[in-house]
Amino acid sequence: MVRGEGRPVGVLALQGDFREHVELLRRLGARPVLVRLPADLAAVEGLVIPGGESTAMSVLLQASGLYEPLAARLQEGMPALGTCAGMILLAREVLDGRPDQCHLGAIDISVRRNAFGRQRESFEADLEVSGLAGPLHAVFIRAPVVERAGPQVEVLARVDGRPVLCRQGPVLVSAFHPELAGDPRLHQWFLQSLTQRKENVRAF
């Protein structure tokens, strides 16, 4: 099992279910750091963008001055995990987003918001995920879907044939909420990418 080894991991805490991510990361031995302002980013080795409302987080990212330093860190290859709204914010393109909605372009996907319908249609289901033994229990809340995945993007799980879990290098995104179901395996992957990155940096 991958342990967080006390690594400082940021959790974007502008709005949404950041508490659940913090609890999971703690269970894995990482040291979660709440990120609300640019100064909070300095010490973190990776960032989790939680579920929530992507439009609200987008407004708050800009108002708090976080958008540009965060985009720069991602450009440098900082590992990131985004769930639901986090996936939307990390995507290259948001198909039906508001024109002023910011997205960080850290993974080459196009996403559609609320693609499964309204809350009435929100659901939980077991997913088969490439690279994981045994199903992953997933909670989809007014969830987005990936409509286009670029050539560098690995699609790791699908619902109705549509991608809902994708990875490109150190960036992992899910349309669902692993933090609500409490299965730590995607967070373990994310923490692994921190370790790999550190090894790569040493190798240079």
Next chain:
Amino acid sequence: MATEPASGRRTGTDLVKRGLATQLRGGVIMDVVTPEHAKIAEDAGAVAVMALERVPADIRRDGGVARMSDPALIEAIKAAVTIPVMAKARIGHFAEARVLEALGVDYIDESEVLTPADDEHHIDKWQFTVPFVCGANNLGEALRRISEGAAMIRSKGEAGTGDVKEAVRHLRQILGDIRKLAQAASSEIYSWAKQLQAPVELVREVADTGELPVPLFCAGGIATPADAALVMELGAQAVFVGSGIFKSSDPPRFARAIVEATTHFKDPQIVAKVSRGLGEAMRGQEAGAVEVRLSERGW
């Protein structure tokens, strides 16, 4: 190779219902009466809107029986924004709630702001796929609503007054009792359940976890960014702002300022910055001086 879900999808489960409330934490839910208001709320960073015909301050002023909003209005507001849309049903009025579910609203507020339809029974909320939020003044009331299926609790406050005092009182009441209950010995849980008039299983769950089994938000009287910061610091997980935004002198700025203050409630510099030169908050009236106390509705 990725494949289809190994087993079927389940909708309307506790996890799915409470899950949406969890996503709204740290955010502001704004009352809106037109699609234009809804857009202002979304632009300002609201996490959801409450679609209704009159804000509570106007319901208070106009008197008469307050009912569920016109479906046409709810649909127009749904069409105007991409964020979740909530709407209110009268206490006990399950037929209004069914209409709201059929309209596809994302959360139903079984609300004391409307005139109650039943003076004994609340809606049996387990019968619905769409989640419900209910108001509560104290821990017992919160647990009774959860036992009926509510997937979010909001402290009631005194809606439509712009006076935060009752909101503070109800939050302190609920959270203070939770803190005391968390210290109780296992053998004392039964007496607590009797006092609270709530199911012993739920009382035990609160004693074990130190919090409600569903998210706790705050409503009723929040009118300024500092009000939002106050209730967040007291332990609310998100805020409902009813009349406070669209009865202020500059709704788009008030809306944005309350959103920022709710996120950065621990940072008085930011609350100061967003409060500066904001204009006039809703005039309001002292909660103790109102004729009809909406917070006394609900049983």
